[in-house]
Amino acid sequence: MNFNELLKNDFILLDGATGTMLQKSGLKLGEIPETLNITRPEVVKGIHKAYIDEGTQIVTTNTFGANRYKMKDSGYSVEELISAAVRNAREAADGRALVALEIGPIGQLLEPSGSLSFEEAYDYFREEILAGKDADLIFFETFTDLLELKAGVLAAKENSDKPVVTSMTFERNGRTFAGVSVASAALTLEGLGVDALGVNCSLGPDELIPIIKEFTEWTALPVFVKPNAGLPDPNSNTYNVLPDDFARSMSEIIDLGTVKLVGGCCGTTPDYIRALKKVIDTKKYKKAKVDRATAVCSATTAVELSEPRVIGERINPTGKKLFKEALINNDIDYILSQAISQVSAGADILDVNVGLPQIDEKAMMTRVIKALQSVIDAPLQIDSTKPDVLEAALRIYNGKPIVNSVNGEKKSLDNVLPLVKKYGASVIGLTLDEDGIPKTAEGRFEIAKRIVERAKAEGIDPKDVYIDCLTLTVSAEQEGCAETLKALNRVVTELGCKTCLGVSNISFGLPRRELINHIFLTMALHSGLTLPIINPNDDDMMGAVRAYKVLANIDKNSRDYIDTYNQAQPDKPKIVSSHLTLDEAITGGLKNEAASLTEKMLENTDAMEIVNSTLIPALDKVGADFEKGKLFLPQLIQSANTAQACFEVIKKQLSKTDSAPVSKGKIILATVKGDIHDIGKNIVKVLLDNYGYTVVDLGRDVEPQLIVDTAVEQNIRLIGLSALMTTTLGSMEDTIALVRRTKGLEDCKVMVGGAVLTADYAEKIGADYYCRDAKESVDTAKKVLG
Amino acid sequence: MIELKNVSREETIRYLGGAEIELNSAMERLLDVCEEELVRAAVPKYLYKKIELENSGLIEGEAVKKHLAECESAYVICATLGAAVDRLIRSAQVSDMAKAVVLDAMAGAAIENVCAQLDLLLAEKEDGKYLTWRFAPGYADYPIELQGKILALLDAPRKIGLCTNENSLLTPSKSVTAVVGVSDDPLEKRRRGCAVCNMAKTCKFRKAGTRCEF
CATH class of the missing domain: 3.20.20.330 (Homocysteine-binding-like domain)
Structure with missing residues (x-):
């Protein structure tokens, strides 16, 4: 038996x-x-x-x-x-x-x-x-x-x-x-x-x-x-x-x-x-009648592809300078903030591409996926050309993801489909092969069919294959658009597969690109497109999807449409009151206003002048009020964030004129080995960021060795360590001892903080500075780095 | 049935370190938003079990010995707000740190709210007897490692998803374990106070010349 x-x-x-x-x-x-x-x-x-x-x-x-x-x-x-x-x-x-x-x-x-x-x-x-x-x-x-x-x-x-x-x-x-x-x-x-x-x-x-x-x-x-x-x-x-x-x-x-x-x-x-x-x-087994829904999921949220769903495209370094910088600097928070903003704009699924020649894509991909899944519920689409990166990501992904992508080339089919099968993912099938992208709808449909058949042979349900009939630039090949849509329609009706399309390629080289993008998106949806890959932060593109769902009788009673557009829009940039000064905007935590004021000031004031005579003094005033117990910590943070928005405006201006970036120096922050309470460290990070320092955030539960290695490698002069529990103070001591023993870190200072620490104890374990609160870490940074 | 319907504003503000600070309207609004989100995310769970203290392995150190001096039996208890609260705070740390700080403080007040309800429940069960206040691993010389032992006694990892990590920290983090002594006779009034508190040296209340209500 x-x-x-x-x-x-x-x-x-x-x-x-x-x-x-x-x-x-x-x-x-x-x-x-x-x-x-x-x-x-x-x-x-x-x-x-x-x-x-x-x-x-x-x-x-x-x-x-x-x-x-x-x-x-x-x-x-x-x-x-x-x-x-x-x-x-x-x-x-x-x-x-x-x-x-x-x-x-x-x-x-x-x-x-x-x-x-x-x-x-x-x-x-x-x-x-x-x-x-x-x-x-x-x-x-x-x-x-x-x-x-x-x-x-x-x-x-x-x-x-x-x-x-x-x-x-x-x-x-x-x-x-x-x-x-x-x-x-x-x-x-x-x-x-x-x-x-x-x-x-x-x-x-x-x-x-x-x-x-x-x-x-x-x-x-x-x-x-x-x-x-x-x-x-x-x-x-x-x-x-x-x-x-x-x-x-x-x-x-x-x-x-x-x-x-x-x-x-x-x-x-x-x-x-x-x-x-x-x-x-006394009973008989009743077999399921279920025709399983086509869906992908995270651990908490399943997204059924029974109607058009938006895949957010912005986690991708291609053509994005800030994103590239974030990848190189290991700035995971930047990537997370991109994710959160796409989800709040209405993305159902997020594409994740972190491929950049100068970084370890595999390590970065798994790190980013873990981090994304710790803060957002939307399912993810793992986007890489490398099978080993795909596999590493598929292993640790929590849920059923989409793999982006496989195509009609033998090598691609051989490498990617077995992974899709083993880890139970869905997959995007690109209609191209060794001979490139077929010009005709017929040619692309044939590749789609081949991909689906091969997937079936691997044991993958054809439902889990989403075909991308590929968008070509209409200014280069004007007849291409009709072929894409024709192929898409055949895939939907003859293969019964769901489809996806990157949309914005269509308009390269043309003026008023948004017009072309819109209309093309609408045409594609009408031809049966399920998964538009777009920038969800583009209101008009999201609007087109929402409007389509109303007109196609998907959004019943126009509920979602009305909910989205009928409400007051409190986030609309307010008209800046002519009386408000930048100083007041910062102390009041008014982000949008402060950013507009900074823009205005830049028209006739030098950037560093604004930083030194307005931004920093305003922040100092807020800091002093916090120390005197006149402000809550969240208010200090709000002001600091507002100052950050001003710094961003200034940075943008400077990068246009190619001046050196405004950074006052690099600081490592880490919550010590064994400790997983990292909110304190993260508060310090926000403040240091906002005061113009570059923070290398190593996260929580960090090995002492990683801290010193990073410090040596990046020539760091100040390390901030945080521990919340008495049980992890030992790790803090070990880390400091290792810093002291390490060659090349003779000039490196260590500041420590955390709920259970005292000045005496900080001194005992050999720290250079004890920071009672987040504000004091900024004071320390000023002392050490200027 | 213990539920979390609201969170004490006063207590939250105390955790934020600012009983003396005047609330402006922006801060009020932030507190409102956080309370709504926190109450929605929290799934309070708790367990309790009455045990005989002799040979329980739970009496370690002088402080708890003194605390439970008049008691032969005690309740071991644990409570958590659940994993979604951690996630909410984590997510806020990326999108809005000011909100994260408020949520973190408020979650502290919320788990205290749940424990206070549990106190009442135990008091009802032990009508006519006398209960000590909650003594938690980590207070004074009471080893934090006992958190794992209390959770095991309550089968908490399986029953309510509350675990410790290798360093005896509770996960999900907005959680509590404690021992509540039961006595037949009235207990000598023992204030919690600064003597058993690990924060005594760094406490911002003491620095300001006041006390918390611990």
């Missing part, structure tokens, strides 16, 4: 709770349940047998927490615990049931919520999977972080050939603790090639019904359901649903269809499994 044979049955009966049964067998408070596999194997085997006697067809090993992190104080190795557990289950099953290696979450949150990296998580899981090599299949249960689960599934797929079943834990609001939606879980895990997926724990069967219903709408895979025996009393830990009621509710769940693997989680016992067996014995 194996899992695939079992799947041919109408239902597969799983077991009930192990923990509940262990507690009944006298597990002591604080005792580690997994150690019983070795210390009291007869108890564990007895539990397995009790379930198998009631008809359980797959027993799960007593290994929920058997990972290196949780077992560090158990006295046993992961290998010892898991192999004993599998042996116990195997002996208890005695051929009557399959043995599933049970794997639970590691017990530490992954980045960005916690500090565990994806790669570390992968290693923990790999160790468990290798130790459980004698099991028949692998169950991942009770997961709440989709990325952690993805690390587990990849570890399973890459280190074993066993079937993989995954289950996540949802709250009443239809999300996990980490915010994962049902749609995102289904899309991502089905993409990763799991054999069945579903839900366990946290709620009783009745509360799970809406969640399972949603699951069945998003997947055609067999669905797995293991509810708790109702809801727990937070104090006594007892559950409120009895076996017969449990079985009755499960009957309702089974009637939703696609539910095939059933059992119980916390609070359930062999009595529940017996009652459940009676139910499934």
